[in-house]
Structure formats: C-alpha cells, structure tokens
Amino acid sequence: MANATSAGAGAEAADHPIVDLLVVGGGVNGAGIARDAVGRGMSVVLCEQGDLAGATSSASTKLIHGGLRYLEYYEFRLVREALQEREVLLRAAPHIIWPLRFVLPHDSSMRPAWMVRIGLFLYDHLGKRKLLPASHGVDLTTAPAGRPLAGGFTKAFEYSDCWVEDSRLVVLNAMDARERGAEILTRTRCDRAVRRGGLWEATLVDSDSDSGAVRAVRARALVNAAGPWVRDVITRRTGVKVDKSVRLVKGSHIVVPKIYEGDHAYIFQNDDRRIVFAIPYERDFTLIGTTDLDYSGDPAAVAISPEEITYICRAVSRYFKAPVRESDVVWTYSGVRPLFDDASGNASAVTRDYVLEMDEPAGEAPMLSIFGGKITTFRRLAEEAVDKLGGALGKSGGNWTADFPLPGGNIPEADFARFLDQFKRGRPWLPDATALRLARAYGTRVEGLLGGAQGLADLGRDFGGGVYEAELDYAAREEFALSGDDFLWRRSKLGLHLDAAARQAIGGWFEDRRRDRSPDRRQATSDVQAGRRSMGGLR
Structure with missing residues (x-):
C-alpha cells in the first residue's frame, strides 16, 4: 500500500510545514498524548474521523478505579498505577x-x-x-x-x-491541547500515511462532508491511537508490519x-x-x-x-x-x-494493561501504536508515550500533566462543594438544578459560558430543561461540538432528560450553524489554532 500511494502523498505534502507529531485518534489516549506532547514544546496535529470520544472513550462504565477484580489476575502493577492515578485526576478535574x-x-x-x-x-x-x-x-x-x-x-x-464523565474528560484534554498550540481536527480521517525522507506524509480527508476535502500533513512521527481501529491504521493506512495485535x-x-x-x-x-x-x-x-x-x-x-x-x-x-x-x-x-x-481464553481475563509498540526502522520516521489501556491510566500512558517519542525525535521536556488542572478544574483545594456554593451565590437567578449541572460540566469555565448574563433572558433561546442557546454556542465554539448528538450524548447526557421536540430543536440549531459556516469550517479552525498557538507549551 505504501509503495502504491507514495507518489501522490509526496506531491500533496511537499509545500506543507512539518509538525513533530500527527496523532490519529481522538479518544482519551490520543487527546491525552496530544496535550502532554504540546505541553513539552512539540508541535502536534490530531485528527479524529468522527467526534471526540465518539467510540470507546464514551462507552466506559465511567469509573476512575484501580480495578478490584484485576487483583485476582495478579495485575498488581496495573492496579497500583490506577490507584495512584485516582487522586491525581481527582485534583485535575474535580468538576467532572x-x-x-x-x-x-x-x-x-x-x-x-x-x-x-x-x-x-x-x-x-x-x-x-x-x-x-x-x-x-x-x-x-x-x-x-x-x-x-x-x-x-x-x-x-x-x-x-x-x-468520571468520560467523554468530557476527552474533550477537556483536547481543549487544553488546543489552547497550548495543538491543532485538533474532528471529522477528519487519516486516509493514508507513507514514509518519505525521514518524515510521515499523510493525507487527511474531511469525513463529514460531500466535498471530501483533502489536506496533507508532514510529521516527524505518527501516533496510532485509533482504538478499535488501531490494526486498520497499521495494515491499511500505513502498510507497516507490527507483530503485536489487538x-x-x-x-x-x-x-x-x-x-x-x-x-x-x-x-x-x-x-x-x-x-x-x-x-x-x-x-x-x-x-x-x-x-x-x-x-x-x-x-x-x-x-x-x-x-x-x-x-x-x-x-x-x-x-x-x-x-x-x-x-x-x-x-x-x-x-x-x-x-x-495476551492470548487469554476468556474475554473477561484479557489484560487491561497497555502496550506501546514503536516501529522505528533505521533512518525512517517512527510510528507509535497503542494497544490496550483503560481510561483511568490514560495520563500515565500519555507520559510514557511522549517519553518514547521525545527520545526518538531528540525532544526534551519533563513530565508535567500531574500538576496542571484540566480546563475548568482549577478549583481551590479541589473543593467542588465550596465552588458550587460560591457560584450559586454569585448567580442567584439560576435554578439550583441548572446551576449544579453547569458547574459540574464546566467548572470554572462556566463563567466563560455565562459571560455577563444577569438573568435567564440573557442566555438566548430557551430549549427547555435548563438548556439555553449560550450553552450550545459555548459547546460549538470551545468544545468542538458540531451536531446535536455531540452535545446531547457526549458533551452532556441531556439526551436522557429532554423530550423529542427539544432534542430535535437542538439538532436543528447545530445544523443551521454548520450550514452558515461550513464553507470556511476548516479555515476557521486553523485561524483559531493560530491565534491560540502564541500560548506555547511548557518548556
């Protein structure tokens, strides 16, 4: 496959700037790696064929846990690491x-x-x-x-x-990565990637439009964080041979x-x-x-x-x-x-530990593929992955994510109850149920959603159930939401609470917004990234 497509990929990519990492997959591992890497000063592009957390990462049991039953399989290292991560993550995002x-x-x-x-x-x-x-x-x-x-x-x-609100955890990692300089491309499929001249040359395709717009990216390393599609990326998109399997x-x-x-x-x-x-x-x-x-x-x-x-x-x-x-x-x-x-006979006994497989032929650009893992240990997985990639690329930079909160998580002493009380006293016009939901979802970022609103009438159209247009606008502007399902089932679980008419109205709002902006969607995204890239990484 690589030989068949290399000429086209080279022609498409030749004039494009080179980034350090192209991350394929917008689940918790891909978003976590993008955040960690850009915070260490690497340039990063992440592409996700659907919505962030659109597959496995929004279908968990929604627990940050050590995994009590894994002790029966003697997975002590995995359990210890997961137990240690519980309180690291609790401090980083006490709202979700x-x-x-x-x-x-x-x-x-x-x-x-x-x-x-x-x-x-x-x-x-x-x-x-x-x-x-x-x-x-x-x-x-x-x-x-x-x-x-x-x-x-x-x-x-x-x-x-x-x-844990699992899909929101992914979104917050992607938000932080973007704010530190990464480019996050949703509804963008990695159609193929080939090695040439010490680089990966990848063709990205808009997977959410009839135009099938194509973009080329050149990267010093490729991260295969495609989750259930990890084998597809290896065999069909890159043609690389990797021994390990999923x-x-x-x-x-x-x-x-x-x-x-x-x-x-x-x-x-x-x-x-x-x-x-x-x-x-x-x-x-x-x-x-x-x-x-x-x-x-x-x-x-x-x-x-x-x-x-x-x-x-x-x-x-x-x-x-x-x-x-x-x-x-x-x-x-x-x-x-x-x-x-791991060749276990019983699906329940298959290890939840992760394996990072680096394919690095002499003189060629490396590819790191991720097998396994669980949502609790995503941050540690990302640290290990970026350590490996940094070594391969000659990029220095120490681990940092354990000490920096995720967006909205900078709540003093991780005391959500006190934060909620102060928030409600500052916005007495918000119904208690709505105030709790917004504080839980957005943490300290809720002020950016509400802006200067002095009452419910200032939040725009009322969709019912405590959902106002200001929240939809925030989700679209800051959280990569492009459809009603993105908002109703991944940015929130409001789909369980709202009636069919409200769900349809919210879906219509996103459709109208996309029709108005779709010709310039990719350029507008790039402009936002360029404006935020000045924040840089943690060096």
Whole structure:
C-alpha cells in the first residue's frame, strides 16, 4: 500500500510545514498524548474521523478505579498505577471527577470473606491514598445500603473509587491541547500515511462532508491511537508490519429509572465470576453493566444484543428485592475495547494493561501504536508515550500533566462543594438544578459560558430543561461540538432528560450553524489554532 500511494502523498505534502507529531485518534489516549506532547514544546496535529470520544472513550462504565477484580489476575502493577492515578485526576478535574463509595454484598458461594478482605486491604494500600477513605465492613441488616437488597445478604464491604464523565474528560484534554498550540481536527480521517525522507506524509480527508476535502500533513512521527481501529491504521493506512495485535472486546451497559436511593454504587459478584456494577446515573437513573464479549464486527456498528440485556438484568436481579426487567431499560450503549491480545481464553481475563509498540526502522520516521489501556491510566500512558517519542525525535521536556488542572478544574483545594456554593451565590437567578449541572460540566469555565448574563433572558433561546442557546454556542465554539448528538450524548447526557421536540430543536440549531459556516469550517479552525498557538507549551 505504501509503495502504491507514495507518489501522490509526496506531491500533496511537499509545500506543507512539518509538525513533530500527527496523532490519529481522538479518544482519551490520543487527546491525552496530544496535550502532554504540546505541553513539552512539540508541535502536534490530531485528527479524529468522527467526534471526540465518539467510540470507546464514551462507552466506559465511567469509573476512575484501580480495578478490584484485576487483583485476582495478579495485575498488581496495573492496579497500583490506577490507584495512584485516582487522586491525581481527582485534583485535575474535580468538576467532572468525584469520589464514589461502592458496596459489595458478600456471597459466600462466590468468594470467601477472607479473600475479599485481603483484596480490599491491598486495594487500600497499593496506591497513595490521601483523599479517599479506606474500606470497611457493612451490616446490611441495619445499614441503609441493605434496604433495596434481596433477603439473604447480611454482610457487605464498602470501599472508594471515583466517577468520571468520560467523554468530557476527552474533550477537556483536547481543549487544553488546543489552547497550548495543538491543532485538533474532528471529522477528519487519516486516509493514508507513507514514509518519505525521514518524515510521515499523510493525507487527511474531511469525513463529514460531500466535498471530501483533502489536506496533507508532514510529521516527524505518527501516533496510532485509533482504538478499535488501531490494526486498520497499521495494515491499511500505513502498510507497516507490527507483530503485536489487538483483541476487540465488546462491553454493553443498560440504563433504567432509578432503582434505589442513595449516592453509593453497588458491585455484585455474578455466578460466572464476573462482576456487575449498579451506579447512580444522571440524577434520575441507574447505570448497570458491563458485559465482556469478543467482537469481530465493525466497531462503528457495535450495539447491545437482547442476550446481553437479559444477562445484565438477571445478574442484578439476584441482588435487588425488585427485579430489573428488560422492559425497564430506557437507554443502552455499547463500546469496543481495543485490548492487547495476551492470548487469554476468556474475554473477561484479557489484560487491561497497555502496550506501546514503536516501529522505528533505521533512518525512517517512527510510528507509535497503542494497544490496550483503560481510561483511568490514560495520563500515565500519555507520559510514557511522549517519553518514547521525545527520545526518538531528540525532544526534551519533563513530565508535567500531574500538576496542571484540566480546563475548568482549577478549583481551590479541589473543593467542588465550596465552588458550587460560591457560584450559586454569585448567580442567584439560576435554578439550583441548572446551576449544579453547569458547574459540574464546566467548572470554572462556566463563567466563560455565562459571560455577563444577569438573568435567564440573557442566555438566548430557551430549549427547555435548563438548556439555553449560550450553552450550545459555548459547546460549538470551545468544545468542538458540531451536531446535536455531540452535545446531547457526549458533551452532556441531556439526551436522557429532554423530550423529542427539544432534542430535535437542538439538532436543528447545530445544523443551521454548520450550514452558515461550513464553507470556511476548516479555515476557521486553523485561524483559531493560530491565534491560540502564541500560548506555547511548557518548556
């Protein structure tokens, strides 16, 4: 493939400036690498064929966690790293990440109590835990957490992890990368990339328009962070031969109306030795999942099966007094995890650790491909990736992301409750529910959204449900949102709360905006990047 296309690519790219990194993939790993690299002084272009977090990174269980069950597979390094990252990320983005307590009812037929206690002891002490409380036992016969559970469960264990708005985490990394000088191109597919003269010459195609506009990029290194498409980029887009492989594992979740009171989550042991979570979700709902199934189809077409819905409902109904039925399900989502293929027989046992594969023939531009990983360790993965790339390119620059908040996360002492109280007192005209939602979503950046507004009438068109035109404009201007789905399902989960008319109106607003601006969309994006590039990186 490389030989067949090299002449065309060279002609297209010859007059274009050279950047240090071309990152292919706008999920959490790609956005994290772009942010880290540009902060170390590298020039970066990131292209994403769809929307940011449009695939795996918006289909997680939305947890920043060590992975209690990974201890059974002796993945101590992975668990330790993930546990350490919980509080690093909590400080970096306390508006979209917050502590969550998990209740694990004990079923002696699954795992003996001593085994669970040992696991939780390790979980408490493997990481540097300062903000999160330790685990302890719970008497379900008296504790509120026992009330919704079926009879027979008298003992439980409680421990801490964190919740994350996963798709917003990706967007905030991309925003920070852009503000430090990176160029972020959504709806832009890497059609091909070839090596020539010590560089990568890539052809990028506008994947969201009929014109199929083409752009050429020359880069000193290519980062393959394409997630479920990582193998496609290797074999079809670049023609490079890499020994390591990816194993695609499908995970699905269901959302039902809230089935218990309280702000804690449950973790249930299933009779196949897997675990299932039940988590408070979007105020009015409960999120339940996940499954682990090998997947061989198109990652873009992944969807939950009736069998998966039945499996999840049956698993949690063992524990709740009121069974969860298929008819209760109001929404589902599925994702494809691009796990490193370690030849495990069971999809649930496949490692969640990551592998970074550097292809660096003598005298040629390097390509770094990412296999595996989990959302909790994206920042550490990015550090390691940029260390490797910096070494290959002769670029220096130390690790920095652990000490700098993400956009909106510069909340004093990471105290969201105090920040919210001050925000509400400063904007008394905002309804409490709207104030909480906006503060959670945007953190300190909420002032940029509201501007000089003195009342709801100053926020523009009212779409219902506390959504005003000012928020849509902010999402489009600052957060790369180009469609109603981008805003309703990835920048937020308002799609669960708004009626069909409101969703359609919001989709129409984005369509009107794109029609007005589409001829100049790519140039306008470049102009914004050029204006912000003067901020530079951390050197």
